[in-house]
Amino acid sequence: MKDLQPKQEKEGSGVVRYWRKHPKSIEKYQFVYRFLPKDDKKKRADFLDNKAILIYCAVILFVTLAFRFIPKFAPGVLGYASNISVSDLLKYTNKKREENGASNLRLNAKLSSAAEKKAQDMFADGYWAHVAPDGKEPWDFIISEGYDYIYAGENLAKNFSTSKEVVEAWFNSPSHKSNLIGKNYDEVGFAVVNGVMDGYETTLVVQMFGRPRQPSMLADTKEEQAVLEKSQIKAVTSVAGATEKTENLNEPPSEEQKDPEENNTVVVATNPQETKVVVDVTKATKTVSLAFGGFVGSLLAVDVLYSRKKGIRKFTGLTLAHIVIIAMVIASIWFILRPGLVV
Amino acid sequence: MLENIKENRIEYFILMVAVIAFIILIYIFRFNKDVLILLSGLGSVLYIFWGIIHHYIRGKLTKNIVYEYSLFGLLSFLLFFVVLSF
Numbered sequence: 001m002k003d004l005q006p007k008q009e010k011e012g013s014g015v016v017r018y019w020r021k022h023p024k025s026i027e028k029y030q031f032v033y034r035f036l037p038k039d040d041k042k043k044r045a046d047f048l049d050n051k052a053i054l055i056y057c058a059v060i061l062f063v064t065l066a067f068r069f070i071p072k073f074a075p076g077v078l079g080y081a082s083n084i085s086v087s088d089l090l091k092y093t094n095k096k097r098e099e100n101g102a103s104n105l106r107l108n109a110k111l112s113s114a115a116e117k118k119a120q121d122m123f124a125d126g127y128w129a130h131v132a133p134d135g136k137e138p139w140d141f142i143i144s145e146g147y148d149y150i151y152a153g154e155n156l157a158k159n160f161s162t163s164k165e166v167v168e169a170w171f172n173s174p175s176h177k178s179n180l181i182g183k184n185y186d187e188v189g190f191a192v193v194n195g196v197m198d199g200y201e202t203t204l205v206v207q208m209f210g211r212p213r214q215p216s217m218l219a220d221t222k223e224e225q226a227v228l229e230k231s232q233i234k235a236v237t238s239v240a241g242a243t244e245k246t247e248n249l250n251e252p253p254s255e256e257q258k259d260p261e262e263n264n265t266v267v268v269a270t271n272p273q274e275t276k277v278v279v280d281v282t283k284a285t286k287t288v289s290l291a292f293g294g295f296v297g298s299l300l301a302v303d304v305l306y307s308r309k310k311g312i313r314k315f316t317g318l319t320l321a322h323i324v325i326i327a328m329v330i331a332s333i334w335f336i337l338r339p340g341l342v343v
Numbered sequence: 344m345l346e347n348i349k350e351n352r353i354e355y356f357i358l359m360v361a362v363i364a365f366i367i368l369i370y371i372f373r374f375n376k377d378v379l380i381l382l383s384g385l386g387s388v389l390y391i392f393w394g395i396i397h398h399y400i401r402g403k404l405t406k407n408i409v410y411e412y413s414l415f416g417l418l419s420f421l422l423f424f425v426v427l428s429f
Contacts, residue, residue: 050407068428173374289423292418292422315405317398317408318347320347328366336366341376
């Protein structure tokens with residue numbers, strides 16, 4: 001051992017001397033080298049070559065598939081965080097109506113109750129449509145609440161984050177818009193119900209419109225105020241399907257809060273407007289997309305600047321064009337794309 | 344960089360027009376996810392063809408360049424798809 005040590009030191013110092021003389025020979029062992037274009041091979045950085053891009057595509061695809069399959073094995077883990085309230089929905093609906101020359105709608109207790117029953121029915125039977133699998137239509141819910149109407153309509157929304165986004169989405173869909181600013185309606189009812197659908201924790205929004213047959217049946221300010229107060233303090237019940245597990249958002253349900261007529265668990269949340277989830281799908285997918293897009297975009301920018309500085313000419317596609325495309329994707333995802341579906 | 348833009352003035356002009364049109368369409372259909380997925384797929388395919396045609400005209404088309412544009416097109420589509428599919 002004693003004999004070997006000086007020899008190793010000598011060899012080591014020789015290697016260091018060699019590296020100092022020939023810095024190019026060490027480049028390929030340095031991590032930073034993977035981020036920089038290569039003059040000798042006339043190529044982009046290792047992290048930007050075709051293999052690397054293929055790996056990024058595979059990872060993004062894997063994440064997409066994982067987010068599709070996780071809810072099947074662990075319902076309620078993934079979900080859509082939201083902060084939607086009846087008062088805001090009414091405010092934005094009436095704002096849109098005012099802007100389009102329609103009269104303000106008044107909250108009706110019977111329509112609100114019909115909307116809530118519809119939302120619970122959708123969670124219970126695991127569907128999201130105007131007509132239930134058993135053929136039940138929106139009008140059936142309205143009539144069963146004793147609301148005798150001349151005109152009636154229904155808008156549905158799910159997976160949205162805010163009340164404003166819900167109303168904006170309805171307004172931007174021609175069929176929903178005709179309900180939203182329809183001059184045949186005087187009253188409206190909303191339900192904002194949290195629960196688990198297709199394995200995702202989500203918030204369903206049901207909006208039911210109506211004009212009563214008898215004008216005397218129109219809701220007054222007192223009734224509207226009562227509905228608003230009820231929506232703020234009332235516990236929202238989420239009925240889970242037989243195979244679905246529903247989570248209590250704030251505290252466990254008391255005995256009085258359990259519905260004796262239903263076999264499904266009725267879960268109560270003290271704050272019906274806000275949904276908090278373990279993993280917010282909207283944020284997670286956006287983060288994945290922006291992280292990969294940002295990483296590749298930054299590497300392309302480094303490629304352009306470093307190649308220019310060092311005078312490296314590469315035999316590749318147009319880097320600037322790739323930057324334009326990636327920047328466009330990032331900008332669209334960041335500024336334009338929003339969660340949520342309407343039907 | 345400016346040299347590169349000057350050299351490929353027409354191609355970049357076409358690309359910029361396509362990008363602006365794409366952003367306008369994305370904004371118009373921002374509430375319709377099916378249309379958005381279709382648009383992002385179409386946009387990616389157009390970009391792949393744009394790259395291939397550009398290099399073909401200049402006699403610089405190789406297999407590697409075809410793969411490169413195909414992969415960047417695929418990456419752009421998947422970046423949209425992961426957000427739009429939820």
